[in-house]
Amino acid sequence: MKRPNPAVPALPRRIVIAGGGTAGWMTAAALARTLGKVAQVTLVESEQIGTIGVGESTIPPLVAYNRILGISEAEFMRATQATFKLGINFENWRVPGEAYFHSFGGTGKDHWSAGFQHFWMHGLARGHDEAYGEYCLELKAAQAGRFAHLPEDRMNYAYQLDSGLYARFLRQMAEADGTVRIEGKIGGVPLDPETGDIAALVLEDGQRIEGDLFIDCTGFRALLIEGALHVGYDDWTHWLPCDGAIAIQTSSVRAPVPYTRAIAHGSGWQWRIPLQHRQGNGIVYCSAYMDHEAALEMLLSTVEGEKLVRPNPIRFRTGVRRKQWHRNCVAVGLSGGFMEPLESTSIHLIQRAILRIVRMLPAGTISARDVAEFNDQQMLDMEQIRDFLILHYKATDRRDTPFWRHCASMEVPESLAHRIELFRETGRVFRRNEELFAENSWVQVMMGQGIVPQSYHPVAAKLRDEELAHLLQTLREQVDRTVAALPAHGDYIARYCGAEMPAAA
Numbered sequence: 001m002k003r004p005n006p007a008v009p010a011l012p013r014r015i016v017i018a019g020g021g022t023a024g025w026m027t028a029a030a031l032a033r034t035l036g037k038v039a040q041v042t043l044v045e046s047e048q049i050g051t052i053g054v055g056e057s058t059i060p061p062l063v064a065y066n067r068i069l070g071i072s073e074a075e076f077m078r079a080t081q082a083t084f085k086l087g088i089n090f091e092n093w094r095v096p097g098e099a100y101f102h103s104f105g106g107t108g109k110d111h112w113s114a115g116f117q118h119f120w121m122h123g124l125a126r127g128h129d130e131a132y133g134e135y136c137l138e139l140k141a142a143q144a145g146r147f148a149h150l151p152e153d154r155m156n157y158a159y160q161l162d163s164g165l166y167a168r169f170l171r172q173m174a175e176a177d178g179t180v181r182i183e184g185k186i187g188g189v190p191l192d193p194e195t196g197d198i199a200a201l202v203l204e205d206g207q208r209i210e211g212d213l214f215i216d217c218t219g220f221r222a223l224l225i226e227g228a229l230h231v232g233y234d235d236w237t238h239w240l241p242c243d244g245a246i247a248i249q250t251s252s253v254r255a256p257v258p259y260t261r262a263i264a265h266g267s268g269w270q271w272r273i274p275l276q277h278r279q280g281n282g283i284v285y286c287s288a289y290m291d292h293e294a295a296l297e298m299l300l301s302t303v304e305g306e307k308l309v310r311p312n313p314i315r316f317r318t319g320v321r322r323k324q325w326h327r328n329c330v331a332v333g334l335s336g337g338f339m340e341p342l343e344s345t346s347i348h349l350i351q352r353a354i355l356r357i358v359r360m361l362p363a364g365t366i367s368a369r370d371v372a373e374f375n376d377q378q379m380l381d382m383e384q385i386r387d388f389l390i391l392h393y394k395a396t397d398r399r400d401t402p403f404w405r406h407c408a409s410m411e412v413p414e415s416l417a418h419r420i421e422l423f424r425e426t427g428r429v430f431r432r433n434e435e436l437f438a439e440n441s442w443v444q445v446m447m448g449q450g451i452v453p454q455s456y457h458p459v460a461a462k463l464r465d466e467e468l469a470h471l472l473q474t475l476r477e478q479v480d481r482t483v484a485a486l487p488a489h490g491d492y493i494a495r496y497c498g499a500e501m502p503a504a505a
Contacts, residue, residue, distance in 0.1 A: 083489070
């Protein structure tokens, strides 16, 4: 066997992050802690430039991400005024006045040959009429307003947090691990005339910051990946037509619930996210059917508590950069694309990009195969999340407004059309290529949106009536016993990670 003779990496690698906020400081914290002296990390940001700062609701992979970085959960939650999140309550999506819950974790007990939904559907056929959610621990705990950590991580959860405080927390961590922060506005991004790579960031005061790898965390502006390298953008608003949002923070008027609310209205939806010290609120709308003034009026007329800040308007186009790694620049966060916040995926997409950067960090010359693989994986992530979001709009019985009639009649990607029809015909869902949303997520949303399977797997019919009754009753009782023993969510937070009111900025 021929012995390998690998090239010795040139160290340290100079990594320059353009922009702060959640994306920038998540990137800096991970690179500085993971790579140590292998990389020299510099972050450039300006306090004069604001951030979107409304990514307050997260999904379970963030729990693992924080553990990878060795972050104390209780310390992190105190610093970010965080609460626990067990899922999302979708209200008025299939029809006005009806709700369903997309919970984290599993429902019931799967068989290797078929998911639990098949056994539940066989139960319906045999006269067992309990709702699918009665077999889900996270759903029942959320509805009861209860939470606690359970042995063997049996409770799947995420966080509801203040993203500005999260960025501040990560900044302290990153700087302690050696990240150098430079204050200043980026005035130019010169390219190497021979290679076409980014040569440096030039600040408005003339300071020049050179690097080997540049991370674009400049948000919607995408100063590096688009402004300098012109990679192009695929617009997905023909499938996800909402293009405007307004966010506002209000004081808390009740104990925080362990879930986020997504409340559909005539031209979009609203969010409510309870933190320890306040509540995050917002409205998402399609400007073709609702103007900014009408959206603002609807938002202000429905929020609870004292308004703590001025409303923050946001305009966006759902879509993705055609390349998220090009030459020596990688886009992370909003600079790489935007998925509307319906399923709380923005921080997750930042996290996925960062972990891929760490895994594919070049030792010397950037590998074109690494770049192609990174872009393929990022695009697949975005397309799978895109399809899951489109499902909420397409699969609806609402026809009460022009917006919902448009959504119900629009063409959808073939990948999504296939999933919908497969589930409608057989009750089956298949997870592909480590995609984010598991089988139970698709099942909950498709059934919640009114897609009813026409058949189920024959393995479920192997159970005799008494065996089926015993299985279903045992599963429900296990859930009910566990939930009954849980403390109230607010009480648990107070003991585990209760925070003081944050100091004024």
